[in-house]
Amino acid sequence: MKPRPAVLCPVDFSDASRGALRYGRAIAQHFGTRLVILAVEDPLLTEAVDLGTGIVWNPEDTRHELEKFDRRVLHGNPLEGVDVEYHVAVGKPAKQILHVAQQEACDLIVMSTHGLTGMRKLFFGSTTERVLRETTIPVLATPPSEDGPADLEDASRKVGHILVPVDLTPASRHQIQVARGLSEALHVPLIATHVLEPVRSPLAKKLHLPSIEVERKARAQKALADLVATVPAPLHPEALVAYGDPAEEVAKIARDRRAGLIVVGLHGSPMLGPRMGSVTYRILCLAPALVLALPHEAAAVAPEVRADARGVVHK
Template identity: 30%
Template sequence: MAKYRKILVAYDGSPSARNALSLASQFAREDKSWIKVLAVVPPYQGDLELIGVSDIKEAIAGPGQEMLAEARNLADREGISILTNLEQGEPYEQIVQVAEEENCDLIIMGRRGKNKMERELMGSVTARVIGHTSKDVLVTPEAGKLSWENILLATDGSTCCDNALARALEIAQERKVKLNAVSVVYTNDEFYALGQEVVKELYQEADKVLDKVRKWGGDLGVQTELFVRDGEPHQAINAMAAEISATLIIMGSHGRKGLTRFLMGSVTERVIGYADCPVLICHL
């Protein structure tokens, strides 16, 4: 089933987090999804002997309780019921842990930052959640709206992209929409200097990747429209999304070992950082 039944919203009170809760509310109304909102407060770093335990708890938990109260008010305005949870510790660890313990199948997070550096880095908490969780993660910009009308899958034919392809086809089949798919040939001046034959082979490989999309889509009765683009992958993917007015980008998550958990994949991270629409990252 493509529909997400149990959703965890990571909430920090920012405009993008409020939008994340709004998107979760849409899932709740459309699919009768179960929503839990999680706020994470930092651990106490001071000397426990210098202050009363109750004062410490109140000082640390206070801002988190205020965020959850705000989330409950927003949910009331959206006309949905939510459960709330306040945890203390490293934010990405708590988000991953709660999603696992609650058996959630989707984490929704807001994307913070508008300047170039923030877009490039996307946000360490979001990147680390994606790098460590086994759940699908939906990342939305502050003004992003969720619609199923124009889905764009970005694929390079790798195993993780096959997972994203399977999820994208599930969504397209269940929502009765067409699936657009793009495969990007990474090119620059050096590539063209190697000769047209090399570039031609790269395009042929991209066509093979999209042939799989066509075949899998045909087996499920899903209409597909396929595109090959060249250039810097994240730029080409976001340009493709703008060209077709994509309402959702779907990608796979590259790597879950060692450093790749933190870097997550520069293409994925930069697509999320610059996308104007929500981005769904699918895991194994």
């Protein structure tokens, strides 16, 4: 029997992970999935507790902390139609997050890009990067300043616009279709963008760059227009070709157009580099927005946890 769809939300008890948990809650409640809340303890910390107090560390202690944290974040409001599960692991955070995601057959990981430092070590940041490099399911990364929504309607107000930076490879079509479903579900406009990087080559001086750049832009505009044409007009899709550093331009567009959600691909390409690539991670660092990262292996946000063009949930 196939397990019920699940959203995994790793937390480190920081303010940043409060916002991530609220997003995880809103998604789980809207789609009626399980909500798996995970805490990963540092082995050195558990050993220090044992040595410093003479008391053997028990995972139930952390599980109890998780439950209290959850109640504070959710203000004690029960989640209707959502089964909440609390998991505790010991080890390297990224490895444990990916392990639990696979073990629990999770369809989405929701986590903050940054968290605590000090006794609990740096939970996010480098951890988020590794999760993004190795994940086979979509990851929704929330900025540390994001306090999270009360519900999906509140999330829609926070998002405002969905920005979809594409590299115009075959994977871009899937990226656009996922963003289209989200645009339908949240009732917000969609902006598709492609950033042309400057030509950097020792041969640049010998080339007739003005004519080359005109041709590059024309081709990009045509390809982007074809992609946007697959999005229904009522969603007010927009195509935007920019020029410059991809990550910086995407972050600038997100700020200028008040796009609260960026849908990016984690696939590699000749232009963007290896899987995930520096561009995707730099967008995470630079853009003040939610980032939904889609691995090439994922067929969608998850067949069981996605909305089609009519906003109908598939299960």
